[in-house]
Amino acid sequence: MSSTSFEPRGDKQAVEEGLRFSPKFDTDGLIPAVALDATTKEPLMLAYMNAESLRLTLEKGEAVYWSRSRREIWHKGATSGHVQRVREIRTDCDQDAIVLYVEQIGAGACHTGRSGCFYRRIDGPDGSMSLTEDGRRFDPGAVYGKS
Amino acid sequence: MSSTSFEPRGDKQAVEEGLRFSPKFDTDGLIPAVALDATTKEPLMLAYMNAESLRLTLEKGEAVYWSRSRREIWHKGATSGHVQRVREIRTDCDQDAIVLYVEQIGAGACHTGRSGCFYRRIDGPDGSMSLTEDGRRFDPGAVYGKS
Structure with missing residues (x-):
């Protein structure tokens, strides 16, 4: 779709030093996107975008991902109200990853009820884990209608 | 290899709320890993780990990735000296992504000479980009022996 196309990728110099966005999507047509809280800089989540959701993110100024499980465009917060207002969006040297600095509306980004997913x-090396200080901020059942 | 195995994944409740690390690797056997500066919280890079590099990261306390281009274990900084000392490592709700808080040794994480890759x-929506304030900190040619 022409509405979701981006610049064709040039040579290494153009990709790394140029000022035209030419994202590289993987064989599934996806690019990883890391959402960071624009204020606290805490990592909120890592999700994926296809060309259409990336274009929608740039147009709306709100994070729009591609849900790999549901195989559909996922406008984050469309049902919960917990949208992510994009304050800044960056790409990396080889333009195959995205960082979003977002204002997370509502109590949190994670479906488990926490502010972010990396709790x-x-x-x-033994694989034991401990909780960070990031406890539940909201009741997922009340927000999403399921426990 | 038994030396690089992790916990088998349990049900949704165990994966999301449990305190045993059971990472989910994609169909290529990889998991995305985002390195954040432990002090500034700036995003440094996004790379990938396979089970062996993830295990090595946990054992060494330094970031070890899987190079998709070279198809080999990539101990970041092994040649440049710019290792990443891991201060904290986190996983997300469904355990299919990693965040590393690292102390970046040397001037920067990015092969272009900058502190991080998201410059x-x-x-x-028109795809124009601008440079952040993160200018070159080192000469890649001097560090990596090529321009």
């Missing part, structure tokens, strides 16, 4: 630290 | 912001 557990791995303590060592 | 360009996308200004709008």
Whole structure:
């Protein structure tokens, strides 16, 4: 679709030093996107975008992902109200990853009821984990209508 | 290899609320890993780990990735000296992504000579970009022996 096309990718120099966005999508047509809280800089979530959702994100100024499980465009917060207002969007040297600095509307980004998805630290090679201080901020059942 | 195995994944409740690390690798055997500066919280890079590199990261306390282009274990900084000392490692709700808080040794994480890879912001739907304040910190040619 022409509405979701981006610049064709040039050579290494153009990709790394140029100022035209030419994202590289993987073989599934996806690019990983990391949402960081624009204020606290805490990592909120890592999700994926296809060309259409990336274009919609740029147009709406709100994060729009591609749901790999539901195989559909996923306008984050469309049902819960917990939208992510995009304050800044960046790409990396080879333009195959996205960072979003967002204002998370509502109590949190994670479907488990927490502000972000990265609420557990791995303590060592034995695979034990512990919770960070990021406890539940909202009741997922009340927000999403399921427990 | 038994040395790189992790916990088998349990049900949704165990994956999301449990305190045993059971990472989900994609069909290529990889999991995305986002390195954040432990001090500034700036995003440094997004790369991938396979089970062996993830295990090595946990054992060494330094970031070890899987190079998709070279198809080999990539101990970041092994040649440049710019290793990433892992201060904390987290996983997300469905355990299919990793966040590393690292102390970046040397001037920067990015092979272009910058502190991190996300040095360009996308200004709008037209795909124009601008540089962030993150200019070159080192000469890639001097560090990596090529321009």
